[in-house]
Amino acid sequence: MDAISVADLVVDRGRRRVLHGLTLGVPAGQVTGLLGPSGSGKTTLMRALVGVQILRSGEVTVLGEPAGSPALRSRVGYVTQVPGVYADLTVRENARYFESLYGMSAREADAAIADVGLADAVGQLVRDLSGGQQGRVSLACALVGAPEVLVLDEPTVGLDPVLRVELWSRFHDLAAAGTTLIVSSHVMDEAGRCDRLLLLRDGELLADSTPERLRVDGRSDDLEKAFLNLVRAREEVAV
Amino acid sequence: MTVTTIQRTPATHLSPRLTAATTRRVLRQLRHDHRTIAMMLVLPSLLLGLLYLLWKDLPTLPGQPGIFDRVGLTMLGIFPFVVMFLVTSIAMLRERTSGTLERLLTTPLARLDLLLGYGLAFGLAAALQAVVTVTIATTVYDLDVTGSVYLVVLIAVADAVLGVALGLLASAFARTEFQAVQFMPVIVLPQFFLCGLLVPVDQMAGWLQAISSVLPLTYAVEALQEVGRSATATGTMWIDIGVVAGAALLALALAAATLRRRTS
Numbered sequence: 001m002d003a004i005s006v007a008d009l010v011v012d013r014g015r016r017r018v019l020h021g022l023t024l025g026v027p028a029g030q031v032t033g034l035l036g037p038s039g040s041g042k043t044t045l046m047r048a049l050v051g052v053q054i055l056r057s058g059e060v061t062v063l064g065e066p067a068g069s070p071a072l073r074s075r076v077g078y079v080t081q082v083p084g085v086y087a088d089l090t091v092r093e094n095a096r097y098f099e100s101l102y103g104m105s106a107r108e109a110d111a112a113i114a115d116v117g118l119a120d121a122v123g124q125l126v127r128d129l130s131g132g133q134q135g136r137v138s139l140a141c142a143l144v145g146a147p148e149v150l151v152l153d154e155p156t157v158g159l160d161p162v163l164r165v166e167l168w169s170r171f172h173d174l175a176a177a178g179t180t181l182i183v184s185s186h187v188m189d190e191a192g193r194c195d196r197l198l199l200l201r202d203g204e205l206l207a208d209s210t211p212e213r214l215r216v217d218g219r220s221d222d223l224e225k226a227f228l229n230l231v232r233a234r235e236e237v238a239v
Numbered sequence: 240m241t242v243t244t245i246q247r248t249p250a251t252h253l254s255p256r257l258t259a260a261t262t263r264r265v266l267r268q269l270r271h272d273h274r275t276i277a278m279m280l281v282l283p284s285l286l287l288g289l290l291y292l293l294w295k296d297l298p299t300l301p302g303q304p305g306i307f308d309r310v311g312l313t314m315l316g317i318f319p320f321v322v323m324f325l326v327t328s329i330a331m332l333r334e335r336t337s338g339t340l341e342r343l344l345t346t347p348l349a350r351l352d353l354l355l356g357y358g359l360a361f362g363l364a365a366a367l368q369a370v371v372t373v374t375i376a377t378t379v380y381d382l383d384v385t386g387s388v389y390l391v392v393l394i395a396v397a398d399a400v401l402g403v404a405l406g407l408l409a410s411a412f413a414r415t416e417f418q419a420v421q422f423m424p425v426i427v428l429p430q431f432f433l434c435g436l437l438v439p440v441d442q443m444a445g446w447l448q449a450i451s452s453v454l455p456l457t458y459a460v461e462a463l464q465e466v467g468r469s470a471t472a473t474g475t476m477w478i479d480i481g482v483v484a485g486a487a488l489l490a491l492a493l494a495a496a497t498l499r500r501r502t503s
Contacts, residue, residue, distance in 0.1 A: 013503055050345045054503045068345075068500070078345045084338035088268045100260035101346045125271065145346075 003028035003149055003180035004049060009058035011044050011203075018044045019203045021058065026182055026196075031175050033194030034184040035227075041203040042184040043081060046151050049182065050078040062149060074102055077147030081154050083134040084141075087127035091118055091137050094126060095144055102145030112143040115170065117163065132158045139167075150174065152183045156190065168193045188224035199227060206230060253355075257348050261356025262363075265330070269364060275326075279368050283318040284375040287311055291380040304467070308383045311376060312467045313436045315391055316459045318372065319365045319399035321427055325420075327361055327406030332419045335410070341502075350495045358403045358491060365399030366392065386466035390476070394466065397483045398459045404490035411497040430456035435464075455486035 002025035011019040018041045026032045034042050047053035048060050051068010060067035063075060085094045095109035113122055116136040121129060126137055139155055152171075156164045168190075171181050175195070183194070191197055192211050199206040199214075207214060207230060211223060218226025269276060294307040334340040343353060369392045376382040384391060405426055413419035433443070433451040440451050440461075451457045462479035466472075 047341075052341055052344055052501055054501045070347075073345060073347045076345065078342060080338045080342055082338040084342035086264070086268060086339060087337070088271050089264070090271075093264070093267050097260060097264045098346070101257060101343070101348050103256075103347070141342075 001028055002026060003063060004182070005059075005061045006045075006048070007059045007061075009045070009048060009060060010056040011041075011048060011053060012056050013044060017056075017203065019048075022203075022205055024198055024205055024208055026180060026198075028180045029175055029178050030195040031171050031181045031183060031193070032196040032198060033191050034182055034198050034200060035188060035191050036186065036200035036206075038186050040200040042186075042200055043153055044203075045200070046078070046153050046182070046184060049149075049151050050076055074145065075147055076149045076151065077142035077145050079135075079138050079142045079150075079152045079155055081157075083126075083131075083138040085126055085134065085138050087134075088125065090123050090125055091129075091140070092122040094137055095140050098141040099144040104144055104146065108144045108146070109140075112140040113137075115143055116140045117166065130158075132160070132163065135159070136163075136167075147179065149180045150182070152181065154184050154186070156185065164190075188227055191223045191227075199230070201231065206234065253349055253351050254347075257352040258355045258359065261348070261353055262359040265357055265360035266363065268330075269360070279322065279326075279364060280371050283314075283322070283368060283372040286318070287314060287372065287376055287380060290314065291382075304383070307380070308467065309464075310436065311380065311382045312384060312391070312463050313434075313460050315369070315372060315376065316394055316398045316463045317431060317434075317436075317456070319368055319395045320402040320456060320459070321423070322368070323361050323365055323399040323402035324406040324409075324427060325423055327357060327403045328410040328413065328419045328422060329416075330357065331407055331410035332413055332416060344500045350498045350500070351491070354404075354407050354491050354494050354498070357407060358400055358487075361403045362396055362400045365402075366396045369395035369399070384466060385468055385470050386472065390466045390472060391463065394459060394462045394480060394483075397480055397487070398456075401455055401459070401483050401487040401490070404487040404494065408490045408494040408497065411494060430454045433457065434460040436460055455483050458482040458486075 004026035006022055006024050009019050009022040010017070022045065034045065036042055044053060048055060049062060049067055062072055065072050091113055092109060095113055099109045110122070113119060116139050118133060118136055118140065121133065126134055129137065135155060135158065142150060156167055159167065171183065175181055194211065197207065197209045197211060197214055209217065214223060214226050215221055218229040220226040220229060290311055291307055294305065297306065299305045373388050373391050377384060377388055409422040409426055410419060413422060433447060433454055434456045435451065440448055440457065443451060458479040462476045465476035465479070
């Protein structure tokens, strides 16, 4: 069953058409990667999923409800690309605030902070942390709500490789526990860590696939090359 | 397959719990900013001291209240209005530019919860500010208030909440920091010019009186003047406070209406 379904989604930002009639589904309880170069429409699609994007046309359904509807707001977590947390609060104060917004108990905040590996920094002001740490505070603020759907916009940018691996294994733990994750990235080496892949280019869905299938379809074991081969094949058809 | 579902009531309408959580969060942010707290508490007293020294040695007409008694009292209502307007419009713009606002709009927090949370937090800060300023004014600067100083504090807090509400509303129209700062003269200065401090309202040209009568600060100043001249609380004063509070609520409602959940 799909946790998220998008039908004929068209979005304009300014005078530019950013999404050209996207139709796709995101399976429940899996990690779905949203991959594509910068400017391909990943963030716009994610904003549409959490209901803060004005749509031109089309439908976005999350957990059976229209995206952004009131009933969904405690069930869907969103981590923006900029760390949407308060720089002038400590890590714990940030987590506590979001925990109270989601109506969770006080223990969730510390657990979520420990989950993202920041247990040692709970009392530090967010502005004194590194960019990567700030991103993890932001993730913790989404985790405190124990969301059923977690929308993560480039959560691993600027993280060292060890942490990146840890976070990805954390994502898979969450998925194993039933959470639906949709994770965007512009680096193809992260594609291999996803259960499912959505490849976006210039606001169009290039492929709805899995890492294994992408390697076959793109005729390369290297996902980046496979992606490029797909793009070229598509362009040859167009010409 | 089964998905673990945690049943929680969706809070999309006003929730006292979420409003209080937001108030606590804003106050915590303030607490980490020691210099802002110090400036909030001390600056109005220092500026009032400057006014006190300015008029201290000037003779007053017999039977007339001293100029400082009149101007100083009015400034007790104007300082919190100006300060809270500025602080709030910057705070809200920061929410917008840091991405926290977009994120909050995806949570169960209602828009009015957010705005009321700000109003309460800065209203509390303003109460503290008013207590300090009124105490200093009546002891160190010998400001004469015929009525109760508690009423002066109450009016100062109402003015502060009005400043917060207008600041929140103005920030909805500011896309950049430059614009936000310039809303101060746009919203604040005309109200200051026409509030009755520089020229009594009944001596203004008719059309200026008409404008003055729709600006909320005029009522705040009239309320303070009532406390200044009457030993007991007057009906006019309560009506004035009601008008200021009503204007603040109207501005908050407008701010909530202009805060869009979906943006392009």
